Amino acid sequence: MKIVGIPRGLFYFYYYPLWKSFFVNLGAQVVTSAETNRLTVERGIEAMVDESCFPIKVYFGHIRELCKNQIDYLFIPRIVSVEQRSYICPKFMGIPDMVKARIPNLPAVIDTIIDFSKDKKLMQKEIIRTGKIFTEKTSRINDAYKAAYQELQFCKALAAQGYTMAEAIHIWEGKSPPCPSAVAELRVGILGHGYSLYDERVSMNIINHLRLMGCKVILPESLDKETIENQAATLPKRVFWTLGRKMVGSALHMAQREDIDGIIYVACFGCGPDSLIGEIIERKVKNKPFMLITVDEHTGEAGLLTRLEAFCDMLKRRRKETFANHLPTYG
Ligand code: SF4
Known part of the structure; x- marks a missing residue:
């Protein structure tokens, strides 16, 4: 064989x-x-x-x-x-x-x-x-x-249904699915190339860290394709990269959703498309907290955790009704 x-x-x-x-x-x-x-x-x-x-x-x-x-x-x-x-x-x-x-x-x-x-x-x-x-x-x-x-x-x-593609592959191979996380306090949209996001070493396990911090993670694969395309089509010029268009469309859609507290974009150092797409999203998403995280072989998990904790703390503060209308999107 x-x-x-x-x-x-x-x-x-x-x-x-x-x-x-x-x-x-x-x-x-x-x-x-x-x-x-x-x-x-x-x-x-x-x-x-x-x-x-x-x-x-x-x-x-x-x-x-x-x-x-x-x-x-x-x-x-x-x-x-x-x-x-x-x-x-x-x-x-x-x-x-x-x-x-x-x-x-x-x-x-x-x-x-x-x-x-x-x-x-x-x-x-x-x-x-x-x-x-x-x-x-x-x-x-x-x-x-x-x-x-x-x-x-x-x-x-x-x-x-909300599984990452890595988890979907695990389930498809007959392995047990990840345990459902406890009640999620926050909902965070995560964007990035699938091979960065779903590779736990490349993304520094960002998805699981956010889940452990009480976030429900919303991924582009769980969104409706037509909705993503319609949102991406609102840009003055068509993004001809498949994954780039998916990220821009997802970001614009997430920005309009009341139930999503913030958006994180995981970019890779040395990536040309990420440098452009990340910039477009940052300029377009004005109404929600947005964080761009750039990863490379030198990225440390401890530094990433600090940034995630600070981001989640800020989202929680914004959730408190008394503050929500007064806090800027950067907290
Ligand atoms: S340059 Fe960017 S889009 Fe191209 S393979 Fe690398 S990470 Fe992917």
Whole structure:
């Protein structure tokens, strides 16, 4: 049985159920790297140039870990676009080349081109090209993809209920769901690229920390897609990055919701799209407390906790009726 390694980074947090099911349906075995830890980060930093963003460094760390295992293939898709008229950060396009240039002795790389911006037939061809590594039967490849797509929908439905995509993947894999938090005193909207937010090492476990502080966390995946698009469409120029548009639309929607006390944006140091999207959101969201947190490999959890505690204290003060109308959004 062929073994395919899927690094636990970047679009793993959006598409792992689809990718894993697809390969398993074709008779392969799938292995992933461990959850991001100190060693992952160190390995990634060693392999990648300093100027790169944090999530890319982490991704390299995962690949180096996987390469230590006996795997036949490494799945590193070349992601261009996941929907029409929109694109993903250009770094995703070059990832297979960057990996081949920086990491020696790689197993065979499956670099499926994911590009939904053009004709759907091109995507269909790529699925068949990838599937043919495992079987010659086109019908089997198509069936494998259709069944895998349903698995992804299951996880998306869980995310729509308020689970993070990482938690949804856990549940999908048959692990127990996280315990529901005690009664939430505050409701906080959290924005950021999924691979930063849902990777507990990259985001410094921000979601769980907020939950422990008595917050119910509202994530973009739990919001209605049409609402997000409508809000994003109010900007004078269309944001052509899929994830950037999702964050702007989510932020504008959250800003209008009475039940949301504040918004936090988790940005990555060295990320071009974050520097622009974070700025747009900061300028647009005037009526609610907003905090921008930039993370990188040097970020410490203690410093983050202090900022979160201060932010939550300020939200609680604003909640007190006597003060609410007098406090500015910064507290
Ligand atoms: S969007 Fe930002 S964080 Fe994501 S890969 Fe591109 S530069 Fe890195």
